[in-house]
Amino acid sequence: MKFSLKLLLATLAASVAFSSFAADPEKKTFRLKFAHHNPPTAFVCTNGFAPWVKAVESRTGGQVKIDIYPSATLGKPQDAYDNVIKGIADITWGFVAYFPGRFPLTEVMNLPMLGVDKATVGSKVVWDLYNETPYLKKEFADVKVLTLHTHDGAPVTSKKPILTMGDMQGKKIRAPGGPLVPMLQSLGASPMAMPAPDTYQAAEKGVIDGAVMAWEAVEMMNLQEVFKSALDANVNSGVFFLIMNKKTWDSLPPEVQKVFDEESGEKASQLFAKAWDETKKTSTAKFLKAGGKIVPMDAAETTKWREKSMSIWTKWASDQEAKKLPGLAILDEAVKRIEKARKQQM
Template sequence: MKHAISRLLIATSALGLCATAGAETTLRMAHLWPAGSAVNQDIYQAWAKQVEEESNGQLHVEIYPSQTLSKADQAYEAAANGIADISVTLQGYTAGRFPLTEIVQLPGVVNSAPQGACILQSLYDQGDIAGEYEDTHVLFLFTTGPAYLHTRDTEIKSPEDLEGLRIRRPSEVAGEMLDSMGAQPLGMPAPDIYTALQRGVMDGLSFPWEAMKVFRINELTNYHLQVPYYAGAIVATMSQAAYDRLSPEMQAVIDDNSGMAWSLKAGQVFDMLDKAGREEAVAQGDTIHIVEDPLDDPDWAEPLKQGTENYLKRLEERGLDDAHAIYEKALALRDQCEA
């Protein structure tokens, strides 16, 4: 009997050790991109795989794409409140919540997604916008490539052609510029655009080429104007409580997969998709017009410059006295990040 009890205790102890050795923490990641998209697979799944490998399986990332865990306009707060352990979303979905971050969305700042990623991550790393994220643990920040204007039935060449058109706005900043040119800006998350355009709820939208492909909007549009008047800022961030619950060793794994390296990886994926999205529109035989330098263009310069100045002045009226300085720094980083 004694030997049987002894064997049982040994077996129970062994089982306990196995449970400890095999214990893992599951981190739930919420984002808005489709599960089958390259954005999900080449950025978020790739990040999850690397974190799992470097933690020797102790960290497992469970991905919830297509707003299945949190709506896009609530995703940041979901991370802040612990509803999601990690959220990836565009700051423009929460108007006024990230005013200094949205400076990178202004016309003329971002020429490509890798450059925009470098600019935005640098502003965060150097403390210029870090205060806007104090309620979460930021992993990395990046941007889309330049967003353009895409319409179903109306050819756009000048600001006057936007008069009366219902155009989906990507952010409050971009919406104001559309409004100043006579358009009727509509706000909605990216996954809802296809149905709205299909049903005639809107006439067009502002999107990077990447999103035109990822969300299949090229299928519904015929005209495109490459006037780079904004770029979308994106944040991948973690619940501070979820980060704090990790052991120092697991926190180090997260830290090793944060910052500029992953920011640039994300930017490169978006850049690749921008090229693919444009090629898709060309293959369809769509009409594409290009405004090479909008800030010096006789038609587009005035509304874009005025919209930029209006936004910066409004930030200063809110007490953000460094708004112009951060804008100038973003322009300086633009040149450094392009090198």
């Protein structure tokens, strides 16, 4: 009897919760534009964005409809943040490294060789840094942040094998920008900052010898056709944002905002991160099938690259301090939290 009563009460509660979003002709429908620069077939789109959109639409009883605009159809990747502020898109997903200097403290997660091996690790850390510390919120004050996440540790893909620091000498290596540029310089390479979609053509034309980018992007851009070697080095983990226009956010009823908050934040961060980690399996398999070779970076070489990178960390932190920003504090937090998250996810 007790069990039946509990079941009845739970059913009634669920009914009430759903009925608040049940189809109601008098309720306003909100049709939102969600823009991003990835092709619609990218793994993070099918296994990350799609289920997130479905959850929001379902839980609001159709009161929210989200139309997805992939492949930079509403603007270049470098314009993503401003396009949300201007209202060109209601929601956008973008890459922090495409905005050098705009999110200075968030860029801490872009620092090289921090030890992020999985997207779930980096995403846990960057979301907690945003949510639990005062450091990052000011950088996104003009938008509603839905979530932040990272990609997995990026490899170095190249035409000819790059397995050691010595192999980097004089090589033209694509980088997204940010702290990765001075790190590649310290290794003796010539960094070429460019968005991911430009990488294939740059490699094909001989503009670059290799690239540092996540495995998901390697597959998405078909880079296995132009690069035949990969050093699985976990070089860096770039940060992505999912944001909403503030006016759009303020126009939503409280019950709709509640759904967005509950489906976003850490939940969405880990959803997108897991999609990213899953795609590493398919991306590496595709790379090998195309005749490529993947070599894990050994411990000794990792130590060398990390030691070189520490000077980049120090300079980055000093540069932030010179601008009256807490660079040392955020760096210390990031390093400690990455180590903790890695242990928790082992």
